[in-house]
Amino acid sequence: MRRGLLWLGALLLLGGCASSRPIDEIQIIQQMGYDFENGRYTGTAVYPTFKQGPMTKPNMLTTTSPTVYDLIPRLSSKSALPVEEGQLRLILFGKEFARRGVTQITHSLARNNKVGSHLLLGVAEESAKELLKTAANTTLSDTLYLPNLVEQNEQSMNLPKTNLHLFLYRYFSPGSDPFLPYFEKKGDFVKLEGVALFRDDRYVGHVSLRDSFLMKILLGETKNGVYQLKVGNRGKQGEDRVMLQNLWAKSKYEWKRDGSRHVLDVFVHIHASVRDYPSWLDHSGQDLFADVKKKMQNELEHNMRRLFRYFQKKRIDPLGIGDFVRSVTRHWDSDAFYREYPDLDIRPHVTVDIVHTGIGE
Amino acid sequence: MGLFSFWKKKKKRPPQRPISQLWEKLRQSSDFVEVSFVVGGKELSIYYFDSLVDPQVLQERIFCHLQNDIPQHPNVRLEDLQQIVPIQRIEVSEDTALIEEKVLKGFVAVTFREQPNKAALMGAAAENLGLRENNDSENEFSVVGPKVGFVENVGVNLHLIRRQVVTPNLVFREMSIGSVSKTKVVIAYIDGVANPEVIQTVTQRLESIHFDVVFDNAILDQLLADNSRTPFPLFISTERIDRAIYALVSGQVAIFCDGSPYAVIGPAALFDFFTSPEDYYLPWVLGTFFRLIRFFGVAFSVLASPIYVAVLTYHYEMIPEDLLGPIIYSRSNVPFPPVLEVLFLEITIELLREAGARLPTKVAQTLGIVGGIVIGQATVDAGLTSTILLIVVALAALASFTTPIFKMSNTIRLIRFPFILFAACWGGIGIIFAVCGLLIHLGRLQSFGYPYLLPFYPFRVRSFRDTFVRSPYSETAERPMFLRPRSRFRYDPNAAKQKRDIDE
Structure with missing residues (x-):
């Protein structure tokens, strides 16, 4: 009996130690933007307000500070309820901020137990604040417009998978560099423009959405994405293009020594379906796509070479080639490898299999 | 006469009381009947309780035969009455305590004047008087299978x-x-x-x-x-x-x-409380499915509202983004913290249940509707609870009814409350503490000396055939060995496994 009371007492006393945060008494922020302007940092938080039923309206809080860490406490001084970051879904960096390095944020996120590793990160072409504002204005009730945009494009389109976990993995790994989705403001809309590339934690450039398809394939097995190819020189715009839909692609790397130099062979096998093609292709007889296939392979190889050259020129490795080489090299030396990297001979070999071309084939 | 005189007497073995004293005592009661008459030169006394005896048996079997047949047997003794009276097992005794007990159970005592200290005891009790004749086993209803239940007799x-x-x-x-x-x-x-x-x-x-x-x-x-x-x-x-x-x-x-x-x-064992006879009447696939549903129901019933409390008080991070809107919106007008909100609704449901059980069936139905719909809707409209909680609590109450044994469903009703308090004090980790405490308690329990958590603790793999999965009858020939039965098989396991592809 006495022991029972003791337990009950302990329960009550210890229960007082936990700080409770009832869900309706906190300000949940779902998106956060960081900018660097005129020597000061600007933080923008997007939080939902629930007015009519489950319909939500995105609202914004903005504050500026000379340091980054100070931003969230400063936001609290503008909010009636304590600001809680446990439901963060997206963090957007302004281009200027990203150029100066994002470690301050990601390092704190890596240790924050409230934030999940599924958190998405992104880079805005100009200011993150403007982009978040535009996104908030384009949607009626969806506070998660940008995260949904990214997820949708990762799942069914050309964007390679990114999130905080993968960012940190690529950031800390000696054999790869991180990349993030890249947004641009087009008029009153927000548009996904491609992939922003980082050297360590600094933004160094970006590639287009079309090239990000190649990145997606080169990063590993993938089942989606579309790619448009030029197959002829006739007629108007669009009449000489083939729209390729990736069904299943696989990439394989081979690391060889060729004399004094190293050679990286990249074998890419794409099972694709042709979604749209110009009508003149139909007249060329039985082997409808034999010629097209050849052209596709050549063009893909050409584009991949271009992409590799771009990465080599920027001395970045978003594809994790260093990681691959490390996996097949004993005593891999990161510095030595990246000294050689800009002049590395990377040879893409693309095989395209056209699986089907729609009804009637 | 004290309340426990019965067993005190046994202990001390007091000296035998004369039988006349017993009759004297019993005469205090107005339903005690004493009939004395002379027949064929014999002086008979018959004693019985009017309220316990079946009058038809008394008249047709006892009085009729005593009055008609004793004159033909002039030297009859009490011990010979079995030859005359067509009643099974007539007992003759001198033991006053035994006579008292039997008479109080509806036996008729017959004494002869020549044998003053002895009485012949004939069973004439109205066994079924005032008792139910049949029971449709409505409290443990099963759609398939016999509907006959035990009765009071x-x-x-x-x-x-x-x-x-x-x-x-x-x-x-x-x-x-x-x-x-x-x-x-x-x-x-x-x-x-x-x-x-x-x-x-x-x-x-x-x-x-x-x-x-x-x-x-x-x-x-x-x-x-x-x-x-x-x-x-x-x-x-x-x-x-x-x-x-x-x-x-x-x-x-x-x-x-x-x-x-x-x-x-x-x-x-604990698992016996979640099996229903219907599991055995349905094909084993269905039986297993419904049994698993029942286990899920119990877990849901115990954990649903504690998890609601824990998540809304401490772990807002865990709420999926699509649920965030509905939860916050429905909570926004509620003036209480989540614990009080949950306790309020849980107690309302318990009140409804208790009131429904105490009232006559017809009123109870109306009450259920009034309680369920009117109170539920009104509390939400008044902003006392959130709609989501209303659904959670109602589902939890519903799930607790899936237990086939009433006693167990009462237990489930009760153990939910400590879980809610733990969740309110310590959040998710509190729920884990409560679950651990519950498992420790269950692990210590015994039923007639056998561990309550069998076959899980101690672990008995072979007895698992009839716990989560209700195996087909070809597999269940072996009795659960944890009960240590003297014989291993219920029926021939090989014959049960035989496949009869060709019917000869």
């Missing part, structure tokens, strides 16, 4: 059992419990199947019970229990015949008690 119950267990090994052991009620209690088991150790434990525990009136088997259940502080029922109590017989056949012991339509079955 223990004789009928034994008959129902004996009808289906046609073996000389079925043993009924009778004893009398209760200093005032002298209730007839019967232990039933199958000799050669049930472990003698269990039978001995049951007999010993029953013999050591000292109580005045045994109203129902539920009282025996509590007096027999290994641990009286647990909210968990340690024995199954059932009104279904099939369930009782299944228990007997698996090697368990059943206890019947006069005046109670329930049989108490032990040793019972």
